[in-house]
Amino acid sequence: MRVDYSIVLLCVGMNRVTRLLSVVLALAGLAGGSAASVAADLAARLSAPPGFFVTTFAEVRAPRQLAAGPDGLVFVGTSGPGKVLALRDTDGDGVADETRTIAKDLDRPAGVAWHQDALYIGEVTRITRIPDLAQHLKAPPAAEIVLAGLPEMRGHAVKYLAFDAEGALYLAVGVPCNICEPHSPQGEILRVAPGETRATSWARGLRNSVGLAFHPQTGDLWFTDNGRDWLGDDLPSCELNRATGPGQHFGYPWRHGLAVQDPEFGARLPAGLEVTPPAFELGAHVAPLGLAFHPGQGLPTGYRNNLFVAEHGSWNRSRKSGYRVVRLVLDKAGEKVIQHEPFLTGWLDGQEAWGTPADVLVLQDGSLLVSDDSAHVIFRVAYRGD
Numbered sequence: 001m002r003v004d005y006s007i008v009l010l011c012v013g014m015n016r017v018t019r020l021l022s023v024v025l026a027l028a029g030l031a032g033g034s035a036a037s038v039a040a041d042l043a044a045r046l047s048a049p050p051g052f053f054v055t056t057f058a059e060v061r062a063p064r065q066l067a068a069g070p071d072g073l074v075f076v077g078t079s080g081p082g083k084v085l086a087l088r089d090t091d092g093d094g095v096a097d098e099t100r101t102i103a104k105d106l107d108r109p110a111g112v113a114w115h116q117d118a119l120y121i122g123e124v125t126r127i128t129r130i131p132d133l134a135q136h137l138k139a140p141p142a143a144e145i146v147l148a149g150l151p152e153m154r155g156h157a158v159k160y161l162a163f164d165a166e167g168a169l170y171l172a173v174g175v176p177c178n179i180c181e182p183h184s185p186q187g188e189i190l191r192v193a194p195g196e197t198r199a200t201s202w203a204r205g206l207r208n209s210v211g212l213a214f215h216p217q218t219g220d221l222w223f224t225d226n227g228r229d230w231l232g233d234d235l236p237s238c239e240l241n242r243a244t245g246p247g248q249h250f251g252y253p254w255r256h257g258l259a260v261q262d263p264e265f266g267a268r269l270p271a272g273l274e275v276t277p278p279a280f281e282l283g284a285h286v287a288p289l290g291l292a293f294h295p296g297q298g299l300p301t302g303y304r305n306n307l308f309v310a311e312h313g314s315w316n317r318s319r320k321s322g323y324r325v326v327r328l329v330l331d332k333a334g335e336k337v338i339q340h341e342p343f344l345t346g347w348l349d350g351q352e353a354w355g356t357p358a359d360v361l362v363l364q365d366g367s368l369l370v371s372d373d374s375a376h377v378i379f380r381v382a383y384r385g386d
Helices: 006-011 017-030 035-044
Strands: 052-059 063-068 073-078 084-088 098-103 111-115 118-122 127-131 144-147 161-163 169-173 188-192 200-204 212-214 221-225 237-243 280-284 288-294 306-311 324-330 337-344 357-362 368-372 377-383
Touching (some): 063 288, 073 118, 144 169, 161 212, 306 357
Antiparallel strands (some): 111 118, 127 144
């Protein structure tokens, strides 16, 4: 039996050789199968609540943040290939059948956001924008620099992007370490006001925040933060945070989660510093990345303004955790998490993971797209009822 090595190509770039082997072995029975059949098989391995169905929207090399543009466009940032893509489902069958390269040869352009007919791209050291893109997809205009001079570093370097209701741009800057005292702007969320080319600090005390999302009613900024490593399997928890205004400090490197004092830096907590606790503890080492609020259209009762979080998955744990998308229900005020449950699972097969969810995007029809930067697929989750 001849194995189609397109299966192997789907796995290139995974963090662990074991992930590569697990997918190859699991799909070896598809010998001679097309790349599309392989992606469909991966979608079939995922499980969602009753009434939800998972299919493959597109195959993309190392997709990270997703952004919805006009006329059904979906923009995709990538962490490895250095490209930003535009996808579109032109016939409404839930599968992208148009793909265009918008930019290439970039430095880990993981972050993308659409605002006022321009595509914003987050690289390691800068943020750029491509204006009037929807009208010039075949020949995109030259990119303009929005923000430059961000720290040059390889670890914790990706920049997801988000805009608030006033048109201000937000991005997080990670720290270049597992545990250390960062130097500004490391460990901060930055805000760029409309029309500005400089950033101000919005939140501090963060280790590796990636996903950013604004609550549709309160306007509060909710964001993920990856907890530090090497304190054991169950400490500290990765965080879901809520910033109600500028200037809040979330504890790193002195405090982690709700009540963990860092063994190295905890005693150095500056006098008088008020630490804002996380809105919710997601669990140790689950590595939460992208997140999105769902307005509830097209979904069952109870899904309005629910928050979906992509958990990229653990590496610093004896038994793996994460590798899923979770659903969080907030109270009516939009301030507290009252329910937390798995929504999309199946990436973890025993103690082997064949993929790593990286972002969640809500489309206009109510379906969700989930990027997987290890399996190189963007999945689509749609509700069809019973």
